[in-house]
Amino acid sequence: MIKGPxxxxxxxxxxxxxxxxxxxxxxxxxxxxxxxxxxxGNRLHLAGDMVKGSIKSDLVNHTVSFQILDADKATITxxxxxxxxxLAEATKVVAIGHMxxxxxxxxxxxxxxxxxxxxxxxPKFASR
Amino acid sequence: xxxxxxxxxxEAAGWSLWAxxxxxxxxxxxxxFFLVAVLGWIFQARHILLPRLARIGFTVGALSMVGAMGCxxxxxxxxxxxxxxxxQHSAPDTSLPYKVASVWTAQQxxxxxxxxxxxxxxxxxxxxxxxxxxxxxxxxxxFLGTLASILAYExxxxxxxxxxxxxxxxxxxxxxxxxxxLQNYWVVIHPPTIFTGFGSLVVPFAFAFAAMMSRNVVDWxxxxxxxxxxxxxxxxxxxxxxxxxxxxxxxxxxxWGWDPVENxxxxxxxxxxxxxxxxxxxxxxxxxxxxxxxLGALPFIFFTYGTFLTRSGLLDNVSVHSFASMNRSALxxxxxxxxxxxxxxxxxxxxxxKQAAIEASPSSPEDEGIQREGLYRIGILMVSLLAVVIxxxxxxxxxxxxLQGGEKSxxxxxxxxxxxxxxxxxxxxxxxxxxxxxxxxxxxxEIDKRVRQVLYITIGLLxxxxxxxxxxxxxxxxxxxxTVDFLFxxxxxxxxxxxxxxxxxxxxxxxxxxxxxxxxxxxxGSIGGFIAHVGLATLLxxxxxxxxxxxxxxxxxxxxxxxQALGYTIAYKDLDSTKLYDRNNKVLFTVxxxxxxxxxxxxxxxxxxxxDEDKPTVWPHIERQWSHDMYLSVSPPEVNVWKDPIELKVGxxxxxxxxxxxxxxxxxxxxxxxxxxxxxxxxxxxxxxQGKEYFAHPTLQMGEGQLRPDFPDALPGTKVAxxxxxxxxxxxxxxxxxxxxxxxxxxxxxxxxxxxxxxxLILFLGGLISAWSRRLRKAAPEPAKVxxxxxxxxxxxxxxxx
Numbered sequence: 001m002i003k004g005p006x007x008x009x010x011x012x013x014x015x016x017x018x019x020x021x022x023x024x025x026x027x028x029x030x031x032x033x034x035x036x037x038x039x040x041g042n043r044l045h046l047a048g049d050m051v052k053g054s055i056k057s058d059l060v061n062h063t064v065s066f067q068i069l070d071a072d073k074a075t076i077t078x079x080x081x082x083x084x085x086x087l088a089e090a091t092k093v094v095a096i097g098h099m100x101x102x103x104x105x106x107x108x109x110x111x112x113x114x115x116x117x118x119x120x121x122x123p124k125f126a127s128r
Numbered sequence: 129x130x131x132x133x134x135x136x137x138x139e140a141a142g143w144s145l146w147a148x149x150x151x152x153x154x155x156x157x158x159x160x161f162f163l164v165a166v167l168g169w170i171f172q173a174r175h176i177l178l179p180r181l182a183r184i185g186f187t188v189g190a191l192s193m194v195g196a197m198g199c200x201x202x203x204x205x206x207x208x209x210x211x212x213x214x215x216q217h218s219a220p221d222t223s224l225p226y227k228v229a230s231v232w233t234a235q236q237x238x239x240x241x242x243x244x245x246x247x248x249x250x251x252x253x254x255x256x257x258x259x260x261x262x263x264x265x266x267x268x269x270x271f272l273g274t275l276a277s278i279l280a281y282e283x284x285x286x287x288x289x290x291x292x293x294x295x296x297x298x299x300x301x302x303x304x305x306x307x308x309x310l311q312n313y314w315v316v317i318h319p320p321t322i323f324t325g326f327g328s329l330v331v332p333f334a335f336a337f338a339a340m341m342s343r344n345v346v347d348w349x350x351x352x353x354x355x356x357x358x359x360x361x362x363x364x365x366x367x368x369x370x371x372x373x374x375x376x377x378x379x380x381x382x383x384w385g386w387d388p389v390e391n392x393x394x395x396x397x398x399x400x401x402x403x404x405x406x407x408x409x410x411x412x413x414x415x416x417x418x419x420x421x422x423l424g425a426l427p428f429i430f431f432t433y434g435t436f437l438t439r440s441g442l443l444d445n446v447s448v449h450s451f452a453s454m455n456r457s458a459l460x461x462x463x464x465x466x467x468x469x470x471x472x473x474x475x476x477x478x479x480x481x482k483q484a485a486i487e488a489s490p491s492s493p494e495d496e497g498i499q500r501e502g503l504y505r506i507g508i509l510m511v512s513l514l515a516v517v518i519x520x521x522x523x524x525x526x527x528x529x530x531l532q533g534g535e536k537s538x539x540x541x542x543x544x545x546x547x548x549x550x551x552x553x554x555x556x557x558x559x560x561x562x563x564x565x566x567x568x569x570x571x572x573x574e575i576d577k578r579v580r581q582v583l584y585i586t587i588g589l590l591x592x593x594x595x596x597x598x599x600x601x602x603x604x605x606x607x608x609x610x611t612v613d614f615l616f617x618x619x620x621x622x623x624x625x626x627x628x629x630x631x632x633x634x635x636x637x638x639x640x641x642x643x644x645x646x647x648x649x650x651x652x653g654s655i656g657g658f659i660a661h662v663g664l665a666t667l668l669x670x671x672x673x674x675x676x677x678x679x680x681x682x683x684x685x686x687x688x689x690x691x692q693a694l695g696y697t698i699a700y701k702d703l704d705s706t707k708l709y710d711r712n713n714k715v716l717f718t719v720x721x722x723x724x725x726x727x728x729x730x731x732x733x734x735x736x737x738x739x740d741e742d743k744p745t746v747w748p749h750i751e752r753q754w755s756h757d758m759y760l761s762v763s764p765p766e767v768n769v770w771k772d773p774i775e776l777k778v779g780x781x782x783x784x785x786x787x788x789x790x791x792x793x794x795x796x797x798x799x800x801x802x803x804x805x806x807x808x809x810x811x812x813x814x815x816x817x818q819g820k821e822y823f824a825h826p827t828l829q830m831g832e833g834q835l836r837p838d839f840p841d842a843l844p845g846t847k848v849a850x851x852x853x854x855x856x857x858x859x860x861x862x863x864x865x866x867x868x869x870x871x872x873x874x875x876x877x878x879x880x881x882x883x884x885x886x887x888x889l890i891l892f893l894g895g896l897i898s899a900w901s902r903r904l905r906k907a908a909p910e911p912a913k914v915x916x917x918x919x920x921x922x923x924x925x926x927x928x929x930x
Contacts, residue, residue, distance in 0.1 A: 008509055015550070019517050022547055022615055027524055027537035045538055056771040065771060096540070 028096065033074040042098040046106075050093050051075060068093060068104075078104045087111065137291070137298035144208040145287075145297055151199030152285040154192040155276050161189030162273030169266045179262070186254070186269050190247035193272065197231075197244045200284055204231055209303045210291045213237065213284035219305030225316045230306050232319045235439070235454065236284035241319065243275040245327025253331045253355055260348055263338035271330055274465045281458040308711060308736050308745045314373035322366030322393055328359035329396055329428040332403060336424035337473065340481035345417045346488050349410045352424065353902045356407060357656075359427070360400045361895025367393050368667070368888040379748050379761040381678065381876040383671060383884060386544040388443050391522040392434030396427035398515035402508045403427065409504055412567060417485035423508075425473055430519060436466050442526045497569030500562060507558035514551040518544070546615050556632040559661055560639040582642055586635045593634070594627060597677065597879070626676045633669035637662050653901025660894030667887025670880055674757070679877040685717075686845065687765060687868035693875045695722040696758070698729070700871070703765075708735050715762055715871070719751070727751050731762040752882065759876035766872060769864035773851055776811075777859045789843075790816040796858040797825070805830045809853045811860040817843050826850040826862070839865065 028043035036044050051067035063079045064087065070076075078095045090111040097106035168182025204227050209215045217230040217237075231237040250268040257264050291298045306315075332352050339348040370390060371383035384390060403423040409416045437443060439454045439462070454462070520527065521539040528537040564578040610622035644658035681693040690699035701716035714730040721727070732747035748761035769787070776782055776793035783790050792814040800806035810827040824842045828835045828850050842848035842864060852861035 008505070011506075011509060012513065015513050016516070018550075019520065019547055023521065023524055023539055023543070024528070024531065026543050026546075026615060027528060027539050028543075030525075030536040030538065043540065056768070 032072055033068070033070045033076045034072060036076070036099055036104060039099065043096060044098060044104075045094050045096055046070070046076070046078070046104055047092070047094045050087075050090050055087055065103075066093075068095060076104050077102075078106050080106045080109060137300055140208065140210045140291070140297040140299035144203060144206070144210070144299075147199045147203055148208075148211060148285045148287065151196045151203075152283055154196040154199070155279045155283065158189045158192040158196075158276040159273055159280065161185045161192065162269040162276065165189060165269035166266055166273065169262045169269070172262060182265060182269075186265050187251065189269065189272060189276070190251050193240075193243045193247045193276065196279075197240055200231055200237065200240065201228060204228060207303070209300045210287055210297050211284070212286050212288045215288055215300065215303045217304070217306055219303045220301065222305060222311075225313075226306055226311055229316045229319070231284075232323070233306055233310060233315065236279070236282045238319065238323070239275065239279055239282055240284065241323045242326055243272065243279060245324045246275065246330050247272055247327075249327050249331050249355075250334070253334070256351065257335075257338070258347070258351065259342055259344060260335060260338035260351070263341035264334040266341075267334040267337045268330065271334075271465075274461060277461050278458045281455045281461070308734070309377070311711060312373070312377055312747075314369065314376070318366065318369040318373050321362065321369055325359065325363030325366040325393070326396075326431060328355065328362060329400070329431050331355040331359065332400070332424040333428035336421050337476065340421060340476050340484065343480060343484040345421065345481065345484045346414075349407050349420065353404075353407050353411070354899050356400060356404055356424070357895060357899035357902055360397065360404060361892055361899055363393065363397045363400065364895060365888070365892045367397055368891070372884070372888070376750065377747050379746060379874070381680070381748075381759045381761070381874075381878060382675065386518075386521070386539070386541050388434075388438055388522040391518050392431065392438055395434065395515045395519050395522075396431040398511055398518075399423065399427040399430060402511050402515075405504050405508055409501055413501055414490050415501065417489050418482060419508075421477060421481045421485060423512075426512075429469060429473070430515070432462075432466050432469060433519070434522070436462055437523060437526070443522075498565060498572065498575060499569045500565045500567045503558055503562045503565055507555060507562060510551050510555045510558070514548065514555070517547060517551070521547075542613070546613075553632065556636050556665075559665070560632075560635040563639060563643040563658065563661075579639070582639045583635070586631065586638045589634055589638065590627065590631050593630060597673070598623075622676070626672070629672045629676070630669060633665045633672065636665035637669070640665070653897070656894050656896070656898030656901060658894070659897060660891050663887050663890030663892070663894050665887070666883050666890055670883025670885075670887055673880040674878040674884065677879050681875050683873050683875065684766075685871045685873050686866065687871065689868070691873070693873070694877050696720065696875065698760070698873065698875070701728065703733075708733075709737065710734060717749075717760070719758070719760070721758075729758075729760045731760055733762060733764060735764075754882055756877060756879045757881040759878055761874045761876075763872040763874075765869035767865045767869045769846055769866055773861050773863040775859055775861045777857060788817070791862070792816075793860055796853075796860070797827075809835075809850070811850050811853065811862070813842070813848065813862070815843055824848050828853060839867070841867075 028045050029039075029041065030045045030047060031039060031041075033046065033048075036046055046068060048068035048070035051069055054065075054067040056065050063081050065077055065079045066087070067075050067077050078097075079100075080095065087109075090109075092111075094110040095104060095106035096108040096110070097104060099105070162185065164185035165182045168178045168185060172179040172182065203211060204214055204218055205224065207214075207218065207220050207227075209218070213234070213236055214230075217233050218227055222230065232241045246268075250272065254261060254264060254268065287297060288300075291300060332355060335348045335352040335355070339345045367390070370393070374385070375381070375383045403420065403426075406416050406420040406423040410420050436459075440459060441454075521544055524539045525536050528535065560582070561575070561579055564582075565575055611619040612622050612625050613619055640658040640661040644655040644662070647655050647658065679694055683691045683693045683698070685691045685698055685700055687703070688700050690697055692698075697720040699718045699720070701718050703715045704713065707713045711734055713732065713734040715733050717729040717731075719727055719729050729749040729751065731749040733744065735742040735744050737743075744764040746762055746764065748759055751758040751760070770784065774782060774784070774791070776791065778793055778796050781790060781792040793811060794814055795812040797810035797812060799808040799810070808827050808829045810825055813824045813826070815822040815824065822843055824840050826837060826840050826848050828837050830836075837849040837851060839847040839849050845867065847865050847867040849863055849865060850860055851863055853859070
């Protein structure tokens with residue numbers, strides 16, 4: 001019976017085309033700060049280094065704000081609404097959200113903590 | 129490099145250096161042993177002793193990997209910090225289980241763990257491999273030899289350069305330690321479990337490869353079955369444990385985030401599940417020989433691909449699991465291995481496997497009409513597509529850059545859910561209906577007769593469930609207008625959509641429970657599959673309900689005070705400020721439920737001093753009930769009211785819109801002689817807030833060699849401090865502090881989370897029952913007889929799904 005393989009092939013092609021189309025149109029783009037300022041998207045992924053010592057909390061609005069330095073050496077202030085995260089350990093961060101005036105509002109953060117799985121720094125005796 | 133601390137270090141113990149060299153040596157020797165094994169088996173016809181030699185080489189190589197792990201563990205538990213890997217991941221005050229767990233907290237150790245679990249599975253499965261021994265041995269030896277080569281570069285046995293002084297190796301008495309975030313019992317049990325699962329994936333691959341090479345694509349199915357079932361059960365347990373770990377420590381109240389590292393373990397699991405069903409078809413009907421050659425190999429191929437993807441740096445900035453990029457040479461070896469496996473396997477399939485399968489396949493076509501094989505085909509297709517979709521999703525940052533000219537993008541959780549559901553709905557329907565369909569063709573009427581009762585029971589139960597869930601007493605205040613977003617701008621009502629999803633889970637659970645009960649008397653061993661399906665449905669139902677009907681509220685709680693959220697009252701109870709650096713430190717809250725009951729919430733909060741900063745770590749508190757979990761996560765207490773201090777000139781009036789507050793710098797004050805200890809600088813301030821005026825006079829005074837502020841009351845619940853005063857223009861820098869400090873708290877209400885735990889347990893149990901009932905008995909009947917026997921039962925009743 002030849003029906004089986006044909007059905008399989010048709011279902012596979014249709015499903016994969018639909019999925020790739022859905023991903024291409026709906027996946028969230030990575031942006032630089034310069035691109036973010038021009039974009040009105042609401043799930044922008046802004047990646048960069050966390051500026052040391054820039055973390056501040058605002059209890060009235062339930063936000064935590066901090067600064068990101070991107071690959072083009074531009075900085076921007078991010079206001080994070082959302083779950084408490086162990087921010088202090090992070091060095092690299094991806095803020096997911098949208099622009100609000102001159103600031104970036106994030107609903108979700110992906111954090112990269114150097115000490116989480118791997119230490120990128122060489123061991124330091126001096127720090128002890 | 130600062131030399132001073134080094135001078136005081138004692139010399140490292142001689143045995144430890146020996147153990148380190150041994151570990152390194154065993155790995156390099158293993159490469160040679162595996163090479164001998166590969167050559168010995170390939171050219172076994174040339175000399176009578178060659179197969180024996182190959183067998184010995186393989187066994188010694190595999191044991192060498194275990195030995196290397198033994199060396200590493202012994203160095204870890206005895207604190208040999210002169211080794212870089214140990215220095216970076218352990219510390220003397222770490223307790224023993226965590227010292228062992230430190231082995232796999234990073235790249236090198238986790239590769240070694242993968243090598244060890246694979247070696248153990250290879251050793252065990254080769255004992256009863258029969259005619260397949262030769263080519264399975266080649267596959268195993270090639271794979272393990274590759275892992276050993278990677279480990280030769282990614283070695284955990286390197287000494288720190290700094291401790292080798294004048295030819296002597298010094299022993300530093302401390303290490304950096306495991307990051308506090310990881311120090312949780314799950315780090316001890318989850319990685320070994322999931323790596324055991326990963327290690328088991330090579331067994332079906334080796335069997336499938338050997339089946340093609342030896343042109344016997346029939347007998348391997350019986351031999352591989354218990355291994356595939358074991359793999360499914362252990363890997364499934366490992367994946368579930370990962371979710372539970374995230375839930376208990378990550379503060380976002382969820383189990384699964386579709387992170388690439390999670391997907392890397394989930395995709396192979398899905399393929400093993402399809403393979404099990406392929407095995408069932410082949411051992412019952414003698415068909416699907418070609419498909420099974422692929423279904424057996426894909427779990428391992430996809431896992432290897434995933435390992436490459438997550439370690440290659442291609443997903444930099446995408447995963448929350450950060451792995452440092454691999455050593456370049458090791459990465460090239462991994463890439464070559466992956467390419468060889470894919471190209472080599474495909475080539476062998478077309479040169480040998482395909483032909484052998486066609487020759488061995490019965491000439492009889494698939495039965496016309498609706499029968500189990502046909503439903504399995506579509507079900508397996510759906511699950512395979514789901515796995516491929518997830519694999520594409522996790523590769524999207526890389527693929528999108530290729531497809532869209534360098535524009536990187538990422539598939540987020542919501543998008544996964546929207547796409548995964550296309551496959552979820554048919555898969556669940558098949559999982560519910562297929563157990564009632566027999567291998568011979570049935571009419572729609574007959575199937576309808578069998579399924580109808582189950583459908584009625586499910587609808588009845590769904591009614592009860594909806595009434596229970598909609599009852600406000602259980603806390604699910606689903607707002608009538610709530611909707612769920614779908615692709616292409618479609619919105620569906622939340623409650624209706626949730627009812628559909630819950631119905632599907634219940635349908636699967638009821639149908640499979642029904643079949644398990646029916647089959648229990650006839651064939652006890654065969655009910656494992658049904659039980660696993662019930663467990664899976666329960667687990668999925670728990671995930672769907674606890675996420676879909678989740679409620680969440682952010683509040684701020686003053687130390688000593690209380691606050692309301694989601695009908696709960698949270699009152700501050702205690703925090704021992706002397707234990708803030710203690711890893712077991714908890715903040716205590718008394719929580720009163722809407723029913724008036726109380727419980728004590730104990731979220732963890734502690735600081736680790738690193739460099740010149742105190743870094744806080746927080747863990748949530750989870751109050752488990754039968755009907756729901758209360759998930760309370762706390763952030764470190766906050767003292768600053770304003771994000772940044774404000775600067776005012778004398779006489780300046782400043783509005784602070786975020787707080788609806790106005791501050792005026794009325795007058796600069798000065799007491800005593802400047803430059804003497806009696807000097808006291810002050811600023812008279814006026815605050816206008818909520819229609820009232822408050823006055824404060826913060827000052828700065830010399831004490832212990834520096835200017836110190838006092839903290840007079842300002843607004844209710846706050847104190848103000850003068851941080852700086854410009855001597856020239858008397859401008860004041862001010863900060864307002866919460867007094868007492870404020871705890872930001874997030875409260876989640878997660879209904880029916882207990883189903884996630886039960887489901888995991890039932891799923892694992894079902895898997896074990898299946899694996900046990902399909903274990904290879906000593907006097908196993910000839911494969912042909914097994915099939916005959918299974919066909920015999922077929923005449924009376926549908927053959928059980930294992």
